[in-house]
Amino acid sequence: MLKRLFIILMINGVCSFISYSQKIDNTSIKERKWYGGVQGGPLFGVSTFSSFGADKTHVGWDAGAFAGYRFTPALSLEVQTAFSKMSLTVQDCCLDRNYWYGADGVRYNAPVFGMEGVAYGDLKSKVFMQRYGVQLNINLLGFFSRTKYGRWSVDLSPALSTVGTKADIQNNKSGQTLNKENTKWHVGLGGNLQVGYRVADRVQLGVYSGLTYLTGSRLDGMPKYLHKNNYTWGSGIRLGFVFGKKGKKPASANPVPVVGQESVVKKEEPVTKEEAVIKEQPSRIEAKDSIAEARKDVAEIVETSRHELVFPVIRFSFNSVWIESSERGKVAQIARLLKEHPEVNIRIKGYADGKGSDAVNHRVSEARAKVIKDWLVKKFNIDASRISAIGAGVDKNKSAEEARRAETDTKVNE
Structure with missing residues (x-):
């Protein structure tokens, strides 16, 4: 029953986020630290008896939950709990020797x-397991600048756990229980290889496979003889959720001045009277002979004020x-x-840092400008004819972080 419930929850969880994952932006998760989730899959055991028995392969199951904290893109630490069930039978070598299990x-x-x-x-060992432990995840992609904030992760994950096993020795033919053990506790040493993919901003889907070696008595409850193995091998799916808010504050509602440019001027009321022109530009209006020329000055003043508009700089990872x-x-x-x-028309210029080839950086700079234009057109219904987007390539006068940007210039329609 528990196995079926876990499978249903896993399927529902994956399906619930398929449609959402199509909308994901490639947003960095570097400020989000806490995470948790569920995991599970098939489990096999090897001891005196084995899941890979002489009769057939017996597939067990393992299901659990985890919660962790990410210290850096490369390192995270998590706690885990899991519950398992396996059936183990005699191996070929013991079957050939015709061993007998006494009462x-x-x-x-x-x-x-x-x-x-x-x-x-004719024997079967039915094993119930419970596991509580800690696991250190070392993301190999987290050591490289190009991939440390990407969607993929490849983890080497050593683990230390406390494992409780309870084995029931049964007659495989009649189903009669011959020996019922109390729970025995072991130290579990092992680890996993994990591959994950961030399908949504807060959702990670992954697969794992790993071994856990148990100290102490046999996990199958059988007498120890010849076979020194005492471990489990599990694989499965991980569904994780990231918690917390990003560290960066959202941009304020007021325009942000661009370094090296003038501050944004306050919006002025349109000048409609010739007296305003005479008041603001007396030396120029004195030389005019007609109202028409005064109106022309009004247009020039309005055009100058429009040129003083300053747009914020968009930064990129x-x-x-x-x-x-x-x-x-x-x-x-x-x-x-x-x-x-x-x-007002605008021209958006994208820039890139100096890492990589000039050809690639020029394409990246152009793509940065175009994605902003697409947002303005599709999300805010701005006329596409008012916007031009160009790639300016590498800006070698800025630091790498400051160079990854898009700037906006204004143009007034004639």
Whole structure:
């Protein structure tokens, strides 16, 4: 029942996020530290008896939960709990020797007169397990700047755990329980190889496979003889969820001045009277002979004020052309200014840092400009004819972080 419930929850969890995963932006998760989730899959055991028995392969199951904290893109630590069930039977070598299991729980080379017992070939060890442990995840892709904030992760994960096993020795033919053990506790040493993919901003889907070696008594409850193995091998699926907010604050509603440019001027009321022109530009209006020339000056003054509009700079992550959540407020600012000034056209210039080839960087810079144009057109209904997007390539005068950006220049329609 528990196995079926876990499978249903896993399927529902995956399906619930398939549609959402199609909408994901490639947003960095570097400020999000806490995570948790569920995992599970098939489990096999090898001891005196084995899941890979002489009769057939017996597939067990393992299901559990985990919660952890990510210290860096390469290192995270998590706690785990899991519950398992396996069936183990005799291996080929013991079957060929015709061993006999006595009612006293001892292995004999032949049946003992006057004692009840069962041949090894007719036995089955039904094992219930519980595991509590910690696991260190070392993301190999987290050591490289190009991949440490990407969607993929490849983890080497050593683990230390406390494992409780409870084995019931049964007659495989009749189903009769011959020996029922109390829970025995072991130290579990091992680890996993894990591959994960971030299918959504807060959702990680992965697969894993690993071994856990158990100290102490046999996990199958059988007498120890010849076979020194005492481990489990499990594989499965991990479904994780990331918690917490990103560290960066969203952009404010007010326009952000660009370094090296003038601050944003306040919006002025349209000048409609010749007296305003005479008041603001007396030396120029004195030389005019007609009202028509005064109106021309009014237009020139309005045009000058429009040129003083300054748009915020959009920043990008390394090797990324996606607009991060922290930068989307700035795109909204650009859209607001364009709607307030319908006579203004803009030119968006994308830049890249100096890492990589010039050809690749030029394409990246152009893509950064175009993605902002697409947002303005599709999300804010700005006329595409008002926007031009070009790639300026590498900006060698800026640091790498400052170079990864897109700037906006204004143009007034003639």
